[in-house]
Amino acid sequence: MSHHDDHGVPEQTKPMRVEAWLFSAGVAFFVPVGIIYGFASKWEPVGVVGFFLLGGMFALAGGYMWLTARRIDPRPEDNPTADIEDRAGEVGVFSPHSWWPLVLGIAATLAFTGVAVGWWMTGLGIALGLVGLVGQLFEFSRGQHAH
Template sequence: MKIQGKMFIWLSVFILAMAILYGVWSKEPAGTTALFLAFGLAIMIGYYLAFTARRVDAMAQDNKEADVADEAGELGFFAPHSWQPLSLAVGGALAFLAIAMGWWILYFSAPLILVGLFGWVFEFYRGENQNQ
């Protein structure tokens, strides 16, 4: 995790230099602002990863002599397949279509979004995926 923190911090230094160079050279405010915001995001991620790396044990990726198999094993819990993102995607697409075509389409998109949202949030409280 230490290497990722260093990579993001160096990336943020590069983005800051490019933001200053772009701002001075182009005098265009939108791109300059976007680059400074990208710098802020990169430095936040880099600081978080560097801060977290000090509190956790060294991982295989921090060891130059490590093999790929050194990190083998259980990676964590992953949710099984779900149909809820499809409902959210269709509802979201209809909601954006409502902005362009007519607000009456929101009457069809709101129930799809709500069903998808509640279904995804409460996915592990009912059905075959219910936690015992």
């Protein structure tokens, strides 16, 4: 059911309403499930904490969506009668190719493997991660794609 104003034109919904409700539903699901799981498992700590942390993560994301929705103008995807071409235009600036995400992935692999193998490997992963992070951040400051 769509709402119309006095002139018969469909009314736009508030921005990011769907996203905010979606993440808020995660809180409404995981917190009660965590309580039910707690009673059913006699408060087994790992599962209960996991469910409550999931609820907290959804609360952070949902809260961010609600706050952002109050500050931005309606987007074309918030208008139920919008056309696809209403969203046309520049989306952002993206690197055509970059090796830095691979470096960051290897660094994360080393850091997390170090927990099982040895802390020295975690140190190597953190050091490589810092190099990869600096490389990714300054990728557009030098070289072919500098601007």
